Amino acid sequence: MTFADATFDVVISSAVLHFARDEAHWDAMLREMWRVLKPSGLFFARLATDIGHETRVRPLGNRRYVMPDGDERFLVDESYVMSATARMGGTLVDPLKTSVVQNARSMMTWVARRAPGAG
Numbered sequence: 001m002t003f004a005d006a007t008f009d010v011v012i013s014s015a016v017l018h019f020a021r022d023e024a025h026w027d028a029m030l031r032e033m034w035r036v037l038k039p040s041g042l043f044f045a046r047l048a049t050d051i052g053h054e055t056r057v058r059p060l061g062n063r064r065y066v067m068p069d070g071d072e073r074f075l076v077d078e079s080y081v082m083s084a085t086a087r088m089g090g091t092l093v094d095p096l097k098t099s100v101v102q103n104a105r106s107m108m109t110w111v112a113r114r115a116p117g118a119g
Contacts, residue, residue: 001032001035001036003036004036005035005036006035006036006037006038006039006041007036007038008036008037008038008041009038009041009042010037010041010042010043010044011033011034011036011037011041011042011043011044012044012045013033013043013044013045013046013047014044014045014046015046015047015048015107016029016045016047017029017030017045017047017074017076018047018048018073018074018075018076019073019074020063020074021062021064021074022062022063022064022074023062023063025074026063026074027084030084030088031088034088034090034114037114038114039114039115039116039117040113040114040115040116041113041114042093042111042112042113042114043090043110043111043112043113043114044109044110044111045108045109045110045111046107046108046109046110047076047107047108047110048067048073048074048075048076048105048106048107048108049075049076049077049098049106049107049108050065050075050076050077050106051077051078051098051100051106051108052098052100052106053067053068053100053105053106056068057075060072062074063075063076063080067104067105068103068104068105069103069104069105071105073105076108078096081096081108081110082096085110085112088112088114089114089115090112090113090114090115091112091113091115092110092111092112093111093112093113094109094111096108096109096110097109
């Protein structure tokens with residue numbers, strides 16, 4: 001992104017991260033979003049997860065799966081998101097939440113705060 005470091009009080013990533021090609025691409029997207037977030041800023045993401053559909057997704061490798069509705073997505077789980085939160089120096093503002101869309105997909109809501117002294 002062309003924005004300077006620590007530009008925004010809030011970064012919203014709605015249905016973006018699950019289009020990552022692989023873990024390296026996902027990490028690069030997340031680092032870039034985190035880079036433009038101000039210290040103490042709020043990060044809100046909604047992204048695809050396997051939670052609730054663990055037995056109904058077909059793995060393709062590199063954390064990519066075919067969802068029950070036939071779409072291919074990069075999927076995360078609780079441990080993956082918690083590890084990313086810690087790696088970015090963030091803390092959860094609210095527990096992770098997942099909405100299960102019947103016979104189609106599961107979407108996670110992830111809300112974290114960047115550390116106050118980060119920058």
